[in-house]
Amino acid sequence: MDRILIRGGNRLQGRIFISGAKNAALTLMPCALLTDEPLTLRNLPRLADVDSFGHLLNQLGASTAIEGSRPEDFGRVMTIRAGRLTSTEAPYDIVRKMRASILVLGPLIGRAGEATVSLPGGCAIGNRPIDLHLKAMEAMGAEIELAAGYVKAVAPGGRLPGGRVSFPVVSVGATENALMAAVTARGGTVIENAAREPEIVDLCNCLVAMGASISGIGTETLEIEGRDRLHGATYAVMPDRIEAGSYACAAAITGGSVELAGAEANDMRATIAALVEAGVSVEEGKGSIKVSADGPLRPITLSTAPFPGFATDMQAQFMAMLCKADGASVLTETIFENRYMHVPELARMGADITVTGRSAVVRGVAGLVGAQVMATDLRASMSLIIAGLAAEGETQVSRVYHLDRGYERLEEKLSAVGADIERIGDG
Template sequence: MDAFEIHGGSPLCGETQVYGAKNAALPILAATVMVEEPCVIDNVPDLEDVRVMMKILQTLGASVRRDGTSVVVDAGNLRSTNVPADLMRRMRSSIFLMGPLLARFGDVRVSKPGGCVIGQRPVDFHLRGMRALGASIEEKHGFIRCSSNRLFGTEIVLDFPSVGATENLIMAAALADGQTVIQNAAREPEIVDLANFLNACGANIEGVGEDTVRVQGVHHLHGTRHRIIPDRIVAGTMLLTVAATRGKVTLTKAEPAHLGALLAKLKQAGVRVHTDRDIITIECLKPLRAVDMRTAPYPGFPTDLQAPFMAAFTTAEGTSVIRESVFEARFKHVNELTRMGADITVDLQTAVVRGVSQLSGATVEATDLRGGAALVIAGLMADGVTRVEGLQHIDRGYQQLDVYLRDLGAVITRTGAMS
């Protein structure tokens, strides 16, 4: 397997662009199966998860091709509603195909999804909502089959503002008879982007970005062209990397409004932050000051940035307390950070990070996507050489991360497996 070899100690400096959001592109690509005319999706990142979703759509019978940063999907002649199990196990986001395939064809068969092992992420919220819309559910031998002659609008109250369930139910309800009201809906920007795409196709969705979403079902969706929003998690990872290495970088084609919680914490830690429309500039000349942080559903601090945040604050002045409230197994990167000299104590869902003067390079392994990004940040901070293995996880959510960082002055190369 490939690995990153990182020589730490170089501050990141310069200017770079933020590419499209993986977590918006995946459900939007899934939603194209509801449309019987071609759709053009612009600003689609070239990531492993996106490639898997494109392969799934092709296996179902859609015509899918990439043209630069755009993906063209024609699902007019879809011939199957059985999502391949081998592909579904490679990416949890393939569960997004449940709602749109059920809505269009009245039948879908999927396997239990895979993805990063960061804690329990049951599909119960998805299935409960599909049942409320009128679907019958059969779970057997690791597969889930949903079927319905017709979906009917209803009121659904989510126990937790699950992003995936909110998106799946919006897609299913878009072609249902009558109005569906989803209460305690998730509010993430990626959900807004999905709704904007569907509305451009002729759907009638209101209230996205709030905790109550109303979907008036329609009978047909037409093709459209849509541009994916900037990836706030990639932008946040870069901002934390710049702060950790005491650099100065300008991010263009970003969306500062989507990063309010992170920008507030960076300012609290002593980082200079300037925003202007789609531009974010940060500068960090001194060690970070320790700050406390708690993850929460949007607009709170994103759980996807918890691991990069922790890595950046391993050398902060003072002690930071980090509470993970979304996933119960999202501290797997802690052992690898301590291998590099970090002083971190974990008690259930709380991590106490005591700042040390310096991390030291070591061989470490990524076990999940965002934890892998944290190890890269740590390597860029560390004295000496760090080898980060397990790049298959990082490749799922960061597009050519080594090239991206090298353009800003990082000393990082991708190497093959050691003999």
């Protein structure tokens, strides 16, 4: 199994090109199930999760073709065509690998009137039930049955009538599934307390490009008028705001200066505000963000929240960065209850972190030291990389398949801005 080896202490300086967003790509790909015409996605990141989702679409009868993509290119162009669905079942052996697989539920019901989907897997960061997904389908007229680890959903008469979906709490995935089910319903659907993440906006814009009727995009109330059919489209995946924020933390902890080419500042307001509060200089340009850290980092207080609040997917990276702050920071995780599994690994590198319930106090230390550490989930993996970049000596990060799920060519990008980092195999 591969490991990442980092020799810390180098100041990062230069330009990093930000890839297409993982979380957006995995939401846009199932849109192809809603039409028999091709959907072409540009700026698709080269990630293990994208490949896994492509395999899942193949299982359902869709073809996937990579066009005009050279090995040296970062983004890919993928054309997905689901001319005829050969199956409406998403099997356990694929779905168990990533939670995003549940996002075929809505489009399968919308296109075929039925879906059988295994309960999902993904990172072990806490309890992430899909009850909100199922209640949304029921609110639009689906009949739901749970049996033997599978969800079976059926639209009576072969097509959902539509309805009113009111989420008790904000859920990104449930909002996405509800949207994809609603766009081909017989009637209208209103989604209340919808998630407002940029990836939701990206999904709405892609669906509109395919002929969907959606109003209220970017707000907490979405109104969808169902269409008899959608058509194909060509659409570019938005830049990855989490990747950009991760590299911003890497630049800051090393006292570096890095331009994040392609990053969209308007999608990262909470991250940028937290960086500035921590003493990091952020310059916004047209289609890029420059992050510089010349002086000591300042301690801050952060609490994760749905967009436009501070993203839970940035919590681990900020925790690593704040290990070098001059004072004590307080982080509170409100989204997932088990998202501090990186803390013991950071402690192996000399970090001083105390966790009480959903809050963590991070007391800045004079220096981190390299160690052998183990990745526990995707964003936790990146926190260990960030800490390793600033640590004295060598850091080895194992179980890096987590990183491959969400960061495209990480070693190559960091090496280009001065990091001493490489991937090594056990052999």
